[in-house]
Every structure is written in C-alpha cells, then in structure tokens.
Amino acid sequence: MRKIIYDKFDKFAINDYPVEHFPGRIIVIQTVKEAGKAVEYLLDQDILGLDTETRPSFKKGSQQHLVSLLQVSTHDTCFLFRLNMIGMPTPIVRLLEDTMVMKVGLSWHDDILSLMRRVSFTPGYFIDIQNLVSQIGIRDLSLRKLYANIFHKRINKRQQLSNWDRDVLDAKQKMYAATDAWTCIMLYEEIQRLLASGDYELVVTNQEIEQEHDDEL
Numbered sequence: 086m087r088k089i090i091y092d093k094f095d096k097f098a099i100n101d102y103p104v105e106h107f108p109g110r111i112i113v114i115q116t117v118k119e120a121g122k123a124v125e126y127l128l129d130q131d132i133l134g135l136d137t138e139t140r141p142s143f144k145k146g147s148q149q150h151l152v153s154l155l156q157v158s159t160h161d162t163c164f165l166f167r168l169n170m171i172g173m174p175t176p177i178v179r180l181l182e183d184t185m186v187m188k189v190g191l192s193w194h195d196d197i198l199s200l201m202r203r204v205s206f207t208p209g210y211f212i213d214i215q216n217l218v219s220q221i222g223i224r225d226l227s228l229r230k231l232y233a234n235i236f237h238k239r240i241n242k243r244q245q246l247s248n249w250d251r252d253v254l255d256a257k258q259k260m261y262a263a264t265d266a267w268t269c270i271m272l273y274e275e276i277q278r279l280l281a282s283g284d285y286e287l288v289v290t291n292q293e294i295e296q297e298h299d300d301e302l
Contacts, residue, residue: 088285092224094234095290105238107263109161113254117174123164124176127157128186134158134269135190135211137199138249138262140169152199153249156266157188163263169250173204183209189273191215191228214269217276222287232268235275240268 114120127133138154155166155177166177181200190196193213200206215226225231229240244261254262279285 088235088279089288090221090223090234090279090285091288091290092222093290094225094230096230099229099233099239102233102237102239104241105232105236105264105268106260107158107163107267109159109163109263109267111259111263112162112164113259114164114166115170117171117176120166120171120174121176123157123166124180126162127159127164127180128183130159130186132159132270132273133186133188134266134271134273135188135193135196136262136265136269137196138245139199140248140250141245150250151203152196154254154262155200156262158263158266158270160267160270163266165254165259165262167254168203173200173206178204178206181209182207186210187212189214189269191231191269191272192226212273214272214276217273221276221279221285222289228265228268228272231272235272240264 112123114123134157136156137152138156139152140150142149151168153167153169155168157164157166157180168177171177188209188211190211191214193211197208197211214231218225218231223231223234225234229242232238232240241261241264244258247258249258
C-alpha cells in the first residue's frame with residue numbers, strides 16, 4: 086500500500102497518535118574521557134542523528150544560555166554529551182568536524198551557530214532534513230509535524246523547556262533528548278526510501294503556510 090503524506094499536516098491530528106520513544110540505550114557523557122570513548126564509537130558508524138538542548142530563558146531580554154546538551158544517536162544507541170559540564174573538548178570538536186560519517190539534523194544550521202558560541206569549528210558532513218522534505222512535496226518544517234506526517238506517531242515536546250543544566254537529568258529528559266536525535270535518522274532514511282521508490286501519494290491541502298520552528302510544541 087502506498088504511503089499517504091500531506092503537503093501540510095494538521096497539527097490538531099497529531100494528538101491522536103501514539104507517542105514515539107527511542108528504543109535503544111541512552112548513555113550520559115559527563116567527563117572528557119567518556120567523550121573520547123563515545124566519539125571513537127560514533128565515528129565508526131554509517132549515519133548519526135544529532136540535536137541540541139539549551140536551558141530556556143523565560144524573561145524577555147535576559148541573557149541566552151549556552152548549549153547544555155549535544156545528543157548524538159545511532160540506530161540503537163544515543164550519547165548525551167553534557168556540554169554544561171565538559172564544554173567542547175577536542176573529541177567533540179573532532180566529531181563535529183568529521184567529513185566521513187553522515188550526520189543528520191533538523192534546522193541544524195541554528196544548532197551549529199549555537200554550538201559555535203562555545204567554541205569555533207569547521208562543520209563537517211551534515212545534512213539538514215528541512216532541505217530534503219520539499220523533494221517529496223512536504224511544506225512543513227517542524228520535527229513534530231514531519232514525524233506525524235510520515236510515521237503517524239507523536240513526538241512529545243513537554244520536556245523541551247525543562248532545565249537542561251540541572252545536576253542530574255531525569256528519565257523523561259533523557260528519553261526526550263534521545264528521541265529527538267534518533268528520529269532524525271528515521272526521517273532521513275524514510276524520505277530517501279520514498280524518493281527512490283516513489284511509493285507514496287501526496288495529498289495537497291488548502292492550508293496556508295504558517296511560521297514554523299523545529300521546536301514547535
């Protein structure tokens with residue numbers, strides 16, 4: 086059966102879908118030594134999904150916090166690099182500058198700019214999903230809408246505005262962070278499959294384009 090996708094997905098329909106969860110192991114990285122071992126493992130993979138989290142600023146005009154967390158996922162393992170604790174040591178810069186392993190993110194240009202506030206680096210091999218979806222006719226850009234459209238599952242964004250600088254991340258934060266990074270891989274691979282096979286039908290709606298962000302709640 087051909088997959089039905091929409092050029093613009095109804096955000097109110099998302100709540101009817103089951104919540105997606107990262108199915109693998111989650112490893113929190115809190116030392117430079119741990120970061121080195123994790124990066125060695127990650128650079129031996131074929132594809133990685135990436136995302137970042139930053140402690141929110143709730144007061145208008147208040148100083149923006151530095152990136153707190155860099156999450157990097159394979160198909161079955163996600164490493165959560167606590168940048169608020171270890172900064173951007175050489176192994177992490179090496180990962181971000183690597184030109185061999187494909188790294189997939191969403192609105193990744195913004196994440197790169199945020200990471201560069203910690204340390205300057207030359208971005209390596211990155212692919213932004215937002216640059217791919219138009220090839221199958223999708224106009225949505227938020228991760229939540231894209232995932233609901235293509236997989237009929239809901240990404241829970243409740244932890245997005247939590248405190249990512251806290252001493253110990255709780256289970257919900259870790260699952261949220263890992264899921265966001267891992268779903269980038271899932272989306273990239275499914276979009277590539279649909280482009281190669283043509284096994285989909287695009288439904289064009291009459292919805293107007295509205296301002297969207299990858300952090301849409």
